[in-house]
């Protein structure tokens with residue numbers, strides 16, 4: 001086990017005091033330790049590629065090596081600027097990567113999508129010629145420090161891999177704060193109860209999909225079918241668009257604010273090309289709830305103006321349970337491409353199930 005402050009101290013000692021990244025549950029203690037830093041020291045990015053790029057910019061202006069944190073699933077988002085800008089044979093920009101290693105072969109059980117990425121994470125780093133340390137205990141920090149010194153001297157990229165349960169839990173447990181109030185279980189239950197047969201739902205990575213699956217099972221609601229985006233964060237709306245264009249049935253996209261912001265450009269494609277059978281629902285809790293509740297800052301966005309300027313014809317908003325059924329039905333019966341923002345509280349269900357029989361879920365969805 002490692003105390004996250006010893007890792008931060010080591011980085012600071014080596015003159016790296018600027019952090020940027022996308023939150024990850026494995027690294028939530030790191031997020032917690034950074035949460036009160038000013039924006040000169042810590043930026044929560046919307047995608048891992050942006051985080052790498054913010055880090056590159058930081059280096060160009062300060063000559064100091066930035067620290068970029070991410071889950072290994074986001075390593076693929078990071079690849080473009082890592083290879084095409086920062087790589088030794090391009091601009092040779094020194095960077096320090098802290099990577100949460102879901103699905104590590106050393107961990108007994110993880111979800112299918114993490115097992116696939118976990119197995120090839122080291123191979124990806126090797127392919128990129130990135131030196132790395134697997135940090136499991138205090139002596140590993142020394143090895144990592146040596147690699148950092150080498151990277152600084154040689155203007156190269158260095159990484160560490162951190163598995164689940166490596167970072168010690170902080171004693172002062174900070175409770176996740178709700179930004180909005182509406183209970184998601186109430187909203188989702190009312191929504192799926194209002195759907196007609198043959199309606200399809202495509203839902204985003206993290207709690208949205210797990211809550212939907214839980215509620216469907218708990219209340220045994222069988223009138224519609226779901227495709228859970230267990231990975232591919234940020235691509236929910238694109239899958240929904242691709243699906244909806246070749247069917248007459250209603251296709252509901254249930255997205256998260258973190259997920260929407262990760263590939264915000266996709267919503268423009270939706271606004272341009274979607275038909276009226278596609279209904280886009282944003283579950284806005286202003287947080288990356290699934291990985292520790294870090295802020296997304298989505299509360300500052302005027303989704304009415306944004307969605308309209310991106311091609312949606314109608315905008316609806318729900319922020320409490322008053323007339324919930326009526327409001328949902330009004331949205332669902334719109335004859336135009338429409339956007340619904342639902343201002344929700346964080347998840348309140350303990351022990352959420354995880355979609356695991358994925359091929360069965362796909363086959364059921366495609367029936």
Ligand SMILES: Cc1ncc(C[n+]2csc(CCOP(=O)(O)OP(=O)(O)O)c2C)c(N)n1
Pocket residue numbers: 022023024025071073074075077204205206207208231232233255256257258259260285287288289290291296
């Ligand atoms: C590419 C990628 N980066 C990071 C993650 C880790 N991750 C899983 S869920 C999640 C937060 C999603 O936030 P949001 O869409 O707002 O949904 P919420 O968690 O609030 O329900 C993150 C960052 C991931 N799965 N994939």
